[in-house]
Amino acid sequence: SMLRTWARLACPPHTVVRRLVVDVGLEFHVQLATASKLFSAAGTSTSTASIPNTAVAALDAGLPGALPVVSAEAVSHALSLGLALGGTIAPTSLFDRKHYFYPDMPLGYQITQRMAPLIRGGELVLGPRPLGGSASPPAVAIDYCSLEQDSGKLALARNPDAALLDLNRAGMPLVEVVTTPGLHSPEDAQAALRAIQMLVRALGVSSGNLEDGSLRCDVNVSIRASRDAPLGVRSEIKNVNSVKAVGRAIAFEIQRQSEALAAGESLGMETRGYDARTSSTYRLRTKESQTDYRFFPDPDLRPLRVSPAEIAAARTALPELPFATLDRLIAEYALDEAKAARLLEVDGAVAFFEETLAASPAAAAAPVADFIVNEYYGRLGGAPQPSMADAVVRPSVLARIFELVASNEVSRKVARSVFLELHRAGEREASPAAVDAVLDARGWRLAPLAADSLSALCADALAAHPDAVAKYKSGNKRALGFLVAHVMKATKGAAPPDAVSRELRAALDG
Numbered sequence: 001s002m003l004r005t006w007a008r009l010a011c012p013p014h015t016v017v018r019r020l021v022v023d024v025g026l027e028f029h030v031q032l033a034t035a036s037k038l039f040s041a042a043g044t045s046t047s048t049a050s051i052p053n054t055a056v057a058a059l060d061a062g063l064p065g066a067l068p069v070v071s072a073e074a075v076s077h078a079l080s081l082g083l084a085l086g087g088t089i090a091p092t093s094l095f096d097r098k099h100y101f102y103p104d105m106p107l108g109y110q111i112t113q114r115m116a117p118l119i120r121g122g123e124l125v126l127g128p129r130p131l132g133g134s135a136s137p138p139a140v141a142i143d144y145c146s147l148e149q150d151s152g153k154l155a156l157a158r159n160p161d162a163a164l165l166d167l168n169r170a171g172m173p174l175v176e177v178v179t180t181p182g183l184h185s186p187e188d189a190q191a192a193l194r195a196i197q198m199l200v201r202a203l204g205v206s207s208g209n210l211e212d213g214s215l216r217c218d219v220n221v222s223i224r225a226s227r228d229a230p231l232g233v234r235s236e237i238k239n240v241n242s243v244k245a246v247g248r249a250i251a252f253e254i255q256r257q258s259e260a261l262a263a264g265e266s267l268g269m270e271t272r273g274y275d276a277r278t279s280s281t282y283r284l285r286t287k288e289s290q291t292d293y294r295f296f297p298d299p300d301l302r303p304l305r306v307s308p309a310e311i312a313a314a315r316t317a318l319p320e321l322p323f324a325t326l327d328r329l330i331a332e333y334a335l336d337e338a339k340a341a342r343l344l345e346v347d348g349a350v351a352f353f354e355e356t357l358a359a360s361p362a363a364a365a366a367p368v369a370d371f372i373v374n375e376y377y378g379r380l381g382g383a384p385q386p387s388m389a390d391a392v393v394r395p396s397v398l399a400r401i402f403e404l405v406a407s408n409e410v411s412r413k414v415a416r417s418v419f420l421e422l423h424r425a426g427e428r429e430a431s432p433a434a435v436d437a438v439l440d441a442r443g444w445r446l447a448p449l450a451a452d453s454l455s456a457l458c459a460d461a462l463a464a465h466p467d468a469v470a471k472y473k474s475g476n477k478r479a480l481g482f483l484v485a486h487v488m489k490a491t492k493g494a495a496p497p498d499a500v501s502r503e504l505r506a507a508l509d510g
Contacts, residue, residue: 062106087122
């Protein structure tokens, strides 16, 4: 579905429902992977925060006299994200207090950057560059990115009149990334959520996991009569926590708003929730205005100043960005877009792929990519964010397996069997020699077959199956598989399948 979305985004249409134009803006809350919270020294590790209210400093609990100190690591991560989005870094930015009263915010306000944020402008690239052209890749403009602290977390208690408060999350460092209302369909918004997730993971600034709230998304939806009309009245849907839910929430809201306008009702700004059970949104409250929040500069925090040297260093340290990687994989390795995109799904898979090819120049890129996706991905454990760092069979060992396939010493079926045996053994430090040890112990090496013998066997197969030959020549390429299987059976599996296929093609196409 990601590839279909990218293809559609190459020429993105506006979604029009009953002649109404849909506009969608997103607010991403990216939890930064730092050692401490944004303004306190409390830890942020999963193990520390697994027990409620154990990673809480005085400031996080709103205790009198506690003063905030900005985390330099959080600022560094925010700079990386802002620069990767192509934003402009403010040499001086300010922290403000956003007031609201709720049990999960003991201070009675949130420290954020509303008036003078750290980053303005830029764009979030939604997909690869359209094939075969110099056109720009699809993107949505960014309004601003700002640093802010997270709130705590409320949980239901057994007593229906009470709730449980966990302040471990209070004060966690966030970057709020706010797009313009430049998205125009549920699919656009889903592509944007996938894109920001890929980006923060590539930068290493966040795990980007939707499941545990490391990445959260608020969705703003409005509709208008035509593209030339002013933007409509928007509804904000809070904390939609999956790609599928974002699409369904927007689709429901489009329908709800269009039906209301068709019935002559007026729409008001409001905040809504999303019910995953019914794939619908529901009203929470009227939307607060800026006045309601009573923003003013935080008197306990100095202006945040970033020097040109710090910006230059952060820019130099940026890694290759996801869609640039995708374009390079397609250009350098002749991978199709689907294979290249799959390599971007797991952390470290691209580096693993390239390290394997570097260790075995004889290995073909496409089969190695397929092997990584099909054999490794499902064996990386049940972590929310799988990583190739957890792979048992390392690139040098995989390279040896493919070296033997390329030299026709083993078939691809045997290659998979060797991989599975090494994976089950669980020896991460195994050397390439372990591959040969398994083959010798099992007797799995193919016996060499003389070229003239192979030619004769292929000629016999063609003579014995004229129907398959006719089907192949009429365009049915599957007939080749039947002929390859016939030769393999005649050699009791000793013939290299790739060599058999080449020999048969040469005879059929000659």
